[in-house]
Amino acid sequence: MIRFVFRLAATAAALLACGLAYGQDIDPDILKAQAGTYLVAPEDGRTGCRMTLETDMAIGGYSISGQDACAKPLPALAEASSWNFDGNGGLILIDPTRKVIARFVENEGSPMKTEDGKLFLLSAAPDGVDHLPTVNSLAGPWTMQRPDGERLCGVTLGSNVGTDGNAPLSLSGDCAANVAKLKLAVWHIEGFGLTLMGGDGSSLSFDMRADGNFDKSKQEGGKPLSLVRR
Known part of the structure; x- marks a missing residue:
């Protein structure tokens, strides 16, 4: 069974x-x-x-x-x-x-x-998706941007998962102030959800789209935000 x-x-x-x-x-x-x-x-x-x-x-x-x-x-x-x-x-x-x-x-x-x-x-999965994203498949450079393409920050997801289940991430030096202040340092994936986290408890949660990119979870509130693979 x-x-x-x-x-x-x-x-x-x-x-x-x-x-x-x-x-x-x-x-x-x-x-x-x-x-x-x-x-x-x-x-x-x-x-x-x-x-x-x-x-x-x-x-x-x-x-x-x-x-x-x-x-x-x-x-x-x-x-x-x-x-x-x-x-x-x-x-x-x-x-x-x-x-x-x-x-x-x-x-x-x-x-x-x-x-x-x-x-x-x-x-529950986006239409057309037949497999789960993994740490290795998502590791690499991404762009955090608004739906109109306005770039807010470059995000590089690392692939070395720690004992806590989180992997490191790094931000570009030109991030918008509202992103930089979150001091995001690690990321975690669960199912089709991706969460970026800071050491002080700050976080941003995203849900995967059918094209493999991510949109900020509706539960987060605020302005729309996306993570798009570079």
Whole structure:
């Protein structure tokens, strides 16, 4: 069995923690919160596959589509015919005989990742993306700029990851004052999110686009900002 770490939507996690048991009717709002298309891909950047968790009833739970795309990259998942909540804050994938072939375990605050064997992540992904970005694939020079092309700073991402999971970065000497004052020194990637961090707790978070560049996360607020590969 492949076991995955999976972060549930907040509403689903809260209600499941109250004791929803496998096989019971699930509130439609929980289904809607969890349903959607996800990329399951190896952590090392190799090709993965997409599948869509749907809300229609199926044998053992709720329907899945797109799993045939897993036949080559992740064949163990191609047999999935339905999904369900397991009653313990997690999700399961089920084959036509009702056998559980994958278990996604909630682990708040951690990446959505397999617990045993080869490491895989499961994440909502930009359209057209079939693999996860890695430290090595992102290392190198980038430009921090506004959507209109106004350059704010040059950023070079290093590839030597420390024991804390962060890698070093360096800034060009001509950064705009509002960027320079953040004293950004390290970076970290989790799924499709990239965070630049300073020693005093300052940070900037970005989300990957389909073209491989990054836009500042909406949660950050403020003016739009992008990281574009040079």
